[in-house]
Amino acid sequence: MAPKTIKAALVDALEDLSTEDMKKFVHKLLDRREEPRVKRNRVDGKDRLDVVDVMVATFTEEPALKLALDILRDICCQNVAERLREATAGLTSKPADSGQNQESKGQHRESKGQHQESKDEHFVDKHRRALIERISNIDPILDQLLGSVIQHGAYDRIRAQLTTQDKVRELFKCLRAGPEVKDRFYTVLQEEEGYLIRDLQKQQ
Numbered sequence: 325m326a327p328k329t330i331k332a333a334l335v336d337a338l339e340d341l342s343t344e345d346m347k348k349f350v351h352k353l354l355d356r357r358e359e360p361r362v363k364r365n366r367v368d369g370k371d372r373l374d375v376v377d378v379m380v381a382t383f384t385e386e387p388a389l390k391l392a393l394d395i396l397r398d399i400c401c402q403n404v405a406e407r408l409r410e411a412t413a414g415l416t417s418k419p420a421d422s423g424q425n426q427e428s429k430g431q432h433r434e435s436k437g438q439h440q441e442s443k444d445e446h447f448v449d450k451h452r453r454a455l456i457e458r459i460s461n462i463d464p465i466l467d468q469l470l471g472s473v474i475q476h477g478a479y480d481r482i483r484a485q486l487t488t489q490d491k492v493r494e495l496f497k498c499l500r501a502g503p504e505v506k507d508r509f510y511t512v513l514q515e516e517e518g519y520l521i522r523d524l525q526k527q528q
Contacts, residue, residue: 329385330385330386330412330415336411337411338392340407341401341404345399349375349395352395352399352477353375353391356391362378362379362382366378376388389408392405393405396408398476399478400478400497402498402499402500402505448499448506449506451524455513456492456493458517459488459517459520461516466491468516469508469509469512473498473505474495
């Protein structure tokens, strides 16, 4: 049964995080520079319910939800972020991720079937090794994915990798969410690496 409140949905989302990801979440929460800010002594050593209580008390429910979604995407927990977005879709005055790139949804509908190899394997998953080895210029791809698929923390972490191959491997860690994330990546690949995509399609 879906949570009846944003607060309950936030608790469920944090419960889905591993211990390591929860540490990253709290670190990002404390690292915010905007006011109001969360004080370390209010969340250090606290359980997930306590952290949500602090967030809601500090920001109120809807801003806390938006912040949680941003942090989850920033730490490459898009799957948890997507479940949280879906769980709260009818609980907010407007979609919690209204700033997310809506164009990708339209593109997904238009190109559905062209890049979904089967119900179980997406094009980018099937050709993961080839994409890692053959993508020639990752920077414009990252620029287009920034904000819709990856957030600034993940963007900086990927850019910090030494080789293009390592950057693509790091990017794949952020593609573990639902198919819409991979669809957006595929669309950008068509624009930036069209020859490579056509070549891989011919090999199928």
